Amino acid sequence: MRASRLLSLLLLLQTRERMTARELAAELEVSIRTVYRDVESLSAAGVPVYADRGPDGGYRLLGGYRTRLTGLTEAEAASLPLSGIPGPATQLGLGDVLAAELKLLAALPPALRDRATSIRERFHLDAPGWFRTPDDVPHLHAIADAVWNQHRIEVRYRRWQHPQQVTRVLDPLGVVLKAGSWYLIARPGTRPETRPETRPDGDRPGTPGPPAPAAPADLRTYRISRVLTLHTRPERFERPAGFDLAAYWTAYTERFEADSYPEHAIVRLSPDGLTRAPVLLPPAMARAALDGAAAPGPDGWTEVTLPIESVRHAHVEFLKLGADVEVLAPPELRRMITATVRALATRYHPESPHLRG
The missing domain is CATH 2.30.30 (SH3 type barrels.)
Structure with a gap:
């Protein structure tokens, strides 16, 4: 494990020219003290690594030094297709993505290496959805x-x-x-x-x-x-x-x-409702709201036909839009929305016994 880390440290310095101890520790997921020890070990092994002092300092290799230890192991080669998502690759147990990426970068000519590094600095893939914790997948x-x-x-x-x-x-x-x-x-x-x-x-x-x-x-x-x-x-x-x-x-x-959406509902959406639909409705319903929207009527409202999973499910989804949606069909869904609105009006009436103060 330590030998692999030393090689990764060496390849990092070779591909990025200069890095601080803090940057190396973050890349290798170790402490700064461990980086100090690893640099000392590389120096003792004859690797010409030295430190620049000052705010723009860091570790670098002596000019012109390059290692040719860039052969990929079987596990590293297996991880290459997932090099853009190292977290999921690690979950799958497909090898050391960092080591594989560094070996490839070290083998590239400087111009191509700079291009590959620029792409990584500009594009990042974050797989999990918003506002949810990843699944627990012990198996x-x-x-x-x-x-x-x-x-x-x-x-x-x-x-x-x-x-x-x-x-x-x-x-x-x-x-x-x-x-x-x-x-x-x-x-x-x-x-x-x-x-x-x-x-x-x-x-x-x-x-x-x-x-x-x-x-x-x-x-x-x-x-x-x-x-x-x-x-x-x-x-x-x-x-x-x-x-x-x-x-x-x-x-x-x-x-x-x-x-999952075998039924349909016909609704009218206000301008605000049409704007908020992509945020508040499930993707299939939101897409249909935008793709199927006709020209607004004289009052600015738009009539659309949306796929729904069921009447009960649609009842919950349309309530998110509040007064910016009017359900026209099916009748059962309109009755459910009407009953809910009446119940809310009763609950929030100024003379409601539930209000305090």
């Missing part, structure tokens, strides 16, 4: 290992249907990170229950919804945070010929979103 590493080595797994899984806990034997084909949540794409093997898992479980706990249609080749999608136990079995499996994980996921999400 992610083991699942990724089984995907990589094509080993069958046996999992105990918590889902939204009854019975909630089921046991599955799966051929794990791929792992997907979607808005901070990890999903497993797998082909079911033998299992005690016959009802298939066809939708990523847990998106809205306790709220049943229509299942997504059967995926090609009988594939299924499982939310990894809902894997309770996992056992990697010794037998291996063969991946389906021509399986394309990215293409499968694109088609699956399109089907899943379409089936």
Whole structure:
């Protein structure tokens, strides 16, 4: 571990020319005292590293010194496709992204290295969604290992249907990170229950919804945070010929979103309501509000048809817009909104017994 860190420190100085002890400590995720010790070790080994004093100081290598220790290990090579998202790569156990990136940068000519560094300084990918904590995925590493080595797994899984806990034997084909949540794409093997898992479980706990249609080749999608136990079995499996994980996921999400909003509502939105819809409504509803908006009427309001998951779900979503939305159809939804507005008016009436002071 220390040898790998010393090499990373050396490559950092080689690719970035000069770095302070604090910058090195942040990159290597160690203390500044550890950086001091590592620099001393490099010097003792004959590496010409020296320190510039003053506010613009830092460590640098003697001009012209370069190391050729840039060969990638198998683990580092495996991590390269995820070099832009080092956090998820580490969760998957796919090797040292920093070491792989530094070795590649050190092997590039100066002009190309400067270009690559400039891109990293200007673009950053942050996978998790806003206002949510990442899923707890204690079995992610083991699942990724089984995907990589094509080993069958046996999992105990918590889902939204009854019975909630089921046991599955799966051929794990791929792992997907979607808005901070990890999903497993797998082909079911033998299992005690016959009802298939066809939708990523847990998106809205306790709220049943229509299942997504059967995926090609009988594939299924499982939310990894809902894997309770996992056992990697010794037998291996063969991946389906021509399986394309990215293409499968694109088609699956399109089907899943379409089936999640099987009904429609006709509403009128005020100018403010149309502006706030992308912020307050779910993405599918917000897109329809913007894409399907016709010319405003004489009063400035716009009539649109929006997809809804259910009347009950739409009731909650439209209340977020307050007085900037009027539901025209279906009648049941309009009645529910009307009842809620009347209840609120009664609750907040100046003579309400609940008001104090």
